[in-house]
Amino acid sequence: MVATQAGDAAAYDKLLAELLPRLRRYIRRRVFDVNALEDVVQNVFLSIHRARHTYRAERPFSPWLYAVARNAVIDYTRSRARRMGRELSLDADGVVEPVAVPVDPHANDLAPELIEALEALPDNQREAVTLIHVEGLSVAEASERAAVSKSALKVRAHRGYRALQALLEDWERG
């Protein structure tokens, strides 16, 4: 870490490679949403990069590292709680009625695995992913079709896309 502070890129590369499995293990025990795991890992590395000047050589490295990781997990948990709160309030008001968009296998020549994965998504995520990624609508058009705000639609599409990715990766691994 001291070499990293001095600007040694090779030492930094080695350090980050060594930290990756440790941090993945640490975060996996605290973040249960598999779709968010890699996002949080990336945030931890960004925080390490931004906070690298706060490490002092006379102090042990591990407490510093895990404090940065813990803070990134706390930030993620807070922002997730805020987002969930906003989404729940929209749904609870009955403003948003998820439209069940059927997945037409012939219309866009989708692979059967992709259709199956799309069917496995929750209604509102499937709707968002289908409108944006399958039908190719703009966010504005898609949000109008789904009768939700643009930001809510983007969140749903992002989550749906990540969930889809995870499902397809799982199937690929068998």
Added chain:
Amino acid sequence: MLEGLVQNLEPVRPIPPLRSLFLTLALIFGVAVVLNLLWVGFSFTPHSAWRQAPFLVLLIGLVVTAAGSMLAAVSGAIPDREGLARRGRRTACAGALMASLGGILGLAGADNVVAPFPLSITVACAWRASALGAVPAAALCIYLARAFERRPGVGAVFACVGAVTMGSGLVHASCPSREALHLLLGHWIAPLGLALLLALPFSLLIRQRGRGPRAVS
């Protein structure tokens, strides 16, 4: 992503240790006290006041609040010093309770708390406390902006409350007035309010300049 971080790597200067920051703060307070004495003249609290419990409880409360708040502010901005920050916050809360208790004890023991209330002296004491605390508060906030403050608002509040209550402690120890209401308002509540106001621009400063290392040029 990791490759991107490695490519963006620049040499950085580690932040100074906490003890050098506290030495700097002590020096700034020393200079501020000398300037303050030259500005308002040498006036001291009468000896009899030092034997009164409310006066002493308020003084100790102010000093404890200041020490706890400053510790909470600076250690909260360093990732592996969060335990110290928690202890600082607890100490600051205990000090604030103590200062309030001192003020209330003074009011309870006073014969007449309303009639001779010296408003102009109260305002002057609150301003003096803020003036004494402003430069150390700025020094603390610059440190927070250089470190890794995740909650700029909270950091700025602790920094400003710490610095201004330390200034208020110095004012309290040299104020000739012994009016109970003046001590509570002018040495504790009004400086606290001014410290919170001072925290607003400083939190913006930390937000704008913070969360990033300065490259060594």
